[in-house]
Amino acid sequence: MTISVAIGCRKGGVGKSALSASLASYFAREGKDVLLIDLDPQGNVTFGLGGEPGSVGAAEFLKGEKVAPTILHPNISILAGGPELNSVEVSSLEPEALRDLIADHQLNPDVMIIDLPPYSEHLERLGLVAADHALIPVVAHPFAISGAARIAGLIEARQQRSRPGPQRYALVQSMIDLRRTLDRTLQESLKELFPGIPTFGFRQDISVAYSLTEQLPLHVFDNRARVFPELEEIGAWLNGR
Amino acid sequence: MAGKLSAKSKRGLGLGGVAAKAVAAGRRSAEADLKVEEDNYRRENAARLLSIDMIKERPAEDTRPVDPVHVDALVESIKLIGLIQPIYLDRDFHLIAGAHRLNAYRKLKLEDPQKWSKIPVVVDPELDAVKQPEQALLKEIAENEKRSNLTPEQVQNAAERLLAADPSFTRKAGRLKAGEKALTPFLANTFGVSTRYVRALLNHQEDKATTDSSPHSNSSDQTGGKTMIKDPAKEKQKLLKQINKRLEQWLASPYLEQEKKLGSQLERLQVLVNKSLNS
Numbered sequence: 270m271t272i273s274v275a276i277g278c279r280k281g282g283v284g285k286s287a288l289s290a291s292l293a294s295y296f297a298r299e300g301k302d303v304l305l306i307d308l309d310p311q312g313n314v315t316f317g318l319g320g321e322p323g324s325v326g327a328a329e330f331l332k333g334e335k336v337a338p339t340i341l342h343p344n345i346s347i348l349a350g351g352p353e354l355n356s357v358e359v360s361s362l363e364p365e366a367l368r369d370l371i372a373d374h375q376l377n378p379d380v381m382i383i384d385l386p387p388y389s390e391h392l393e394r395l396g397l398v399a400a401d402h403a404l405i406p407v408v409a410h411p412f413a414i415s416g417a418a419r420i421a422g423l424i425e426a427r428q429q430r431s432r433p434g435p436q437r438y439a440l441v442q443s444m445i446d447l448r449r450t451l452d453r454t455l456q457e458s459l460k461e462l463f464p465g466i467p468t469f470g471f472r473q474d475i476s477v478a479y480s481l482t483e484q485l486p487l488h489v490f491d492n493r494a495r496v497f498p499e500l501e502e503i504g505a506w507l508n509g510r
Numbered sequence: 511m512a513g514k515l516s517a518k519s520k521r522g523l524g525l526g527g528v529a530a531k532a533v534a535a536g537r538r539s540a541e542a543d544l545k546v547e548e549d550n551y552r553r554e555n556a557a558r559l560l561s562i563d564m565i566k567e568r569p570a571e572d573t574r575p576v577d578p579v580h581v582d583a584l585v586e587s588i589k590l591i592g593l594i595q596p597i598y599l600d601r602d603f604h605l606i607a608g609a610h611r612l613n614a615y616r617k618l619k620l621e622d623p624q625k626w627s628k629i630p631v632v633v634d635p636e637l638d639a640v641k642q643p644e645q646a647l648l649k650e651i652a653e654n655e656k657r658s659n660l661t662p663e664q665v666q667n668a669a670e671r672l673l674a675a676d677p678s679f680t681r682k683a684g685r686l687k688a689g690e691k692a693l694t695p696f697l698a699n700t701f702g703v704s705t706r707y708v709r710a711l712l713n714h715q716e717d718k719a720t721t722d723s724s725p726h727s728n729s730s731d732q733t734g735g736k737t738m739i740k741d742p743a744k745e746k747q748k749l750l751k752q753i754n755k756r757l758e759q760w761l762a763s764p765y766l767e768q769e770k771k772l773g774s775q776l777e778r779l780q781v782l783v784n785k786s787l788n789s
Contacts, residue, residue: 363628364547365561373624390543409525415532415539422540430602432564451525458525462533 271377272507275400275435277385277393279416284406284443286313287477289384292404293318294480294487295500296380297344304338304378306330306367307350308396309386315349317481318342323351330374331359331366331395338376342486350384360391367399368433380507397423402507403438406471407459409451414462421463439467439506446473469503472496548601557596559628562615565597566604569639570646576609579759584614587699594700596630598653600637606646607653665711668697681712747787754783 276289286309293303293314307315312322318341320326326349330336338346353359371381383396397403403424407417417440427434440459445452459468472495480490487494525532593615597608605612611629618626639646672679672693679693686692694712698705757780765773 363559363561365564369561369627373627394543394547411525411528411532414525414529415536418533418536419539419543420536422537423543426540426544431566433561455525458529462529 271379271381272402273381273383273400274402274404274507275383275385275396276404276406277387277396277420278406278413279387279393279419280410280413281387283408283410283413283416284471285309285387286317286384287481288404288406288441288443288471289314289382290317290481291471291477291487291496291500292503293345293380293382294489295497295504297342297486298488298492298497299504301344301379303345303380303382304376305345305347306381306383306396306399307347308354308389308392309350309384310352310354310389310392311386312350314384315347315351317484318345318347318486319484320347320349322349323353324349326351328353328356328359330370331362332356333370342489345486346378350386354386354392355389362395364394364398365433367395371399393420394423398427398432398434400435401437403435404441404469404503405438406441406443407455408442408444409449409455418462421466439469439503441469441471441503443471444473445470467506469499469506471499471503557630557632560599560603560631560633561628562612562619563627564603565599565612565629565631566602568605568609568646570643576613578763580610581613581617583699584610585617587696588614588618590696591700593630596632598649599631599633600639600646601633601635602638602640603631603633604639604646606634606637606639607650662711665697665701665708668700669693669712672696750783750787754780754787757783 274292276285276292278285289305293305296303305314305318306327307313307320307322308327312320315322315324315326320339320341324339325334325336326339326347328351330348331354336348338348340346367383381400383400385393385396397420403420405417405420407413421438424435424438428436440463442452442456442459445455447453456468456470459466474494474496476491476494477487477496480487480494483490487496588611593611595608595611597611598606600606615626615629634649637645637649669681673681676691678689678691679696680686680690681693683692683694694708695705698708701708757776760776761773761780
């Protein structure tokens with residue numbers, strides 16, 4: 270059984286791509302076979318893990334072409350993101366297109382991570398509908414919290430109507446800097462604002478930033494990065510533990 | 511300055527009331543997002559393709575049981591010419607009319623998931639089958655009536671168009687030459703009615719054209735108004751054939767544990783009927 274998770278928060282700059290790349294690295298470090306689908310036209314995850322944004326990838330896959338994921342690391346392959354994701358053909362796809370295509374192509378990695386773009390409802394929906402879990406990174410900023418609520422609302426509405434999409438979701442407070450008061454109190458606030466929804470932490474870690482600039486998976490760059498215990502908690506939740 | 515910050519955090523929310531407002535705004539936008547998505551399906555009752563998995567079963571029981579023979583016939587017809595009449599759904603994608611068509615698509619999807627995962631649908635934005643079961647039933651009946659109460663003109667038109675489009679179609683009954691396709695059964699499958707009914711409608715139309723009978727002769731006379739002297743032996747033989755066909759249908763459909771005894775008796779009856787037919 271593939272564990273599929275979409276990562277997004279509508280707002281930009283909240284650490285979506287950093288979390289996607291780090292989570293991919295965590296599972297690869299555990300020996301799992303990871304497929305990343307980069308739905309961001311900027312292709313940041315693609316770049317950060319050593320791929321080429323704009324190369325044949327997610328957009329072509331969505332258009333129904335026969336595309337094999339690019340292998341970036343023995344355990345990590347990717348359907349690259351790029352500007353073609355903004356094309357008319359991709360914009361006119363039905364919400365279940367990605368989900369259907371994944372099933373049709375019998376892509377069965379151990380873990381599938383879908384990196385959702387900021388500010389594109391359409392691509393965000395394609396990714397959300399295709400995943401069984403969602404992680405919503407959020408920072409101490411009203412726009413981020415509003416964006417998180419928007420995605421949470423969409424997920425819950427789909428669940429109520431028994432449409433395909435995430436069955437479970439969780440919030441991840443990302444880029445935590447414990448010297449900031451707001452960062453120290455946010456996780457408590459999230460529990461009040463989203464009762465019953467698990468919240469995880471993902472701290473600001475210089476290794477994460479460096480690994481992305483070096484275009485290496487986190488565990489290859491620094492196998493003992495401080496965020497691994499936090500990623501392990503998220504991984505356990507995704508595994509249903 | 512530091513005192514101010516800690517005073518704020520003591521109130522519980524580091525972001526003050528803004529966070530709660532932001533959540534409320536986000537939830538409202540989520541509703542709006544979903545409405546846009548659903549409105550795309552509801553647009554002016556236009557037929558659209560919808561993933562089969564999104565369609566929910568009728569909240570009420572089926573008014574007509576699904577006939578596997580009819581489903582198989584539809585499978586063939588849809589393969590050849592596609593689905594002519596989209597199935598009808600309520601606002602939450604509950605099936606209202608088109609159980610046979612949906613079942614045919616489900617069968618086709620097993621054969622080729624890529625090609626048959628989506629079915630043409632019309633979504634009725636006003637109809638909620640859970641809250642308005644009578645409305646749903648009325649719509650279902652209306653939709654099904656519309657298809658089976660064909661006028662002779664409609665069938666004749668379809669026949670003419672098919673004959674013009676594909677010369678391999680033939681109206682003649684009996685054994686076909688290689689490459690020939692029988693028109694009547696094809697129309698029957700397409701419209702979801704029996705071959706006899708189509709033949710009657712076609713004959714009716716011809717009769718009208720040749721004899722110029724009264725315009726209101728909308729009788730359901732299956733012989734098309736032709737007066738024929740019937741041979742009783744032939745009539746009996748015909749009836750036997752019909753019985754045989756019905757028995758075959760009954761035996762081909764899945765039956766329950768408590769029907770097993772009846773099933774074996776009917777099987778024996780079928781053997782008898784077959785013997786008599788072949789003698």
